[in-house]
Amino acid sequence: MSKLEDILQQEVLAEIAEVTKAAETRAAEIVRAAQEQAEALKANRQKQLEAEHAAAVRRAESAGELVLNQARIQARGRVIDRVRAEATKALADLQAQAxxxxxxxxxxxxxxxxxxxxxxxxxxxxxxxxxxxxxxxxxxxxxxxxxxxxxxxxxxxxxxxxxxxxxxxxxxxxxxxxxxxxxxxxxx
CATH class of the missing domain: 3.30.2320.30 (ATP synthase, E subunit, C-terminal)
Known part of the structure; x- marks a missing residue:
């Protein structure tokens, strides 16, 4: 019986090895698929973050341009007001001329x-x-x-x-x- 036991044990071991090999192959496929999916998600999230970053930069640049333009307009307004004040002063000075x-x-x-x-x-x-x-x-x-x-x-x-x-x-x-x-x- 020992031979029969040996044969059965070998068959069981071969079957276990086959099942283990199939499980390892399936596990490797699952891990590879999971890694591919994770990489795809990571790439997609990276693209989203880059798009959000680019949009935030555009908004900041736009806001900066708006602030700059407002400052320019205010400065121009002050200069034009000063020109007007100087013109009015020139009229007052004219009144004192001979x-x-x-x-x-x-x-x-x-x-x-x-x-x-x-x-x-x-x-x-x-x-x-x-x-x-x-x-x-x-x-x-x-x-x-x-x-x-x-x-x-x-x-x-x-x-x-x-x-x-x-x-x-x-x-x-x-x-x-x-x-x-x-x-x-x-x-x-």
Missing amino acids: NYGDVLVTLAEEALRGLGQAEALVVNPADAPKIEAWAKGKGLELRTDPGLRYGVRLVAAGGKSMVQNSLAERLERAWDSLSAKAAKAIWG
Whole structure:
């Protein structure tokens, strides 16, 4: 019986070896498939992370550009405000110059051409002495208005209409065009 036992034992061992080999082969296939799946998941997740990173970088760059543009706009606004303040200061400085009376006369002549018949000339109280002779020469009553700056107002006969001609109003009317030209000169 020992031979039979040996044969059966060999057959059992061979069968165990065959089952073990098949199990090892199947386990290796499962491990390889799992590794492939893990690598695919890892590659997919890596692509997702790279896409998320690229999107975050684009958002950050966009936000940075927005902040930079806002800062540029604010800086340009401050510079244009400064240009306007300097222009207004230049008007105030003009008022102190010796030829300011000639400027008032020129403004009054222009207003008179626009109005036709006038009965009164209105100026700032500080400007009255500078244009008084011109008003008398034209036969106009000289009036003052502290709110009128850097110019004149002519009142028509009967007081129903008037024409105002001031450097401050001209600056105001032309400001959009002037500020655009100033911006172009400064920033190109």
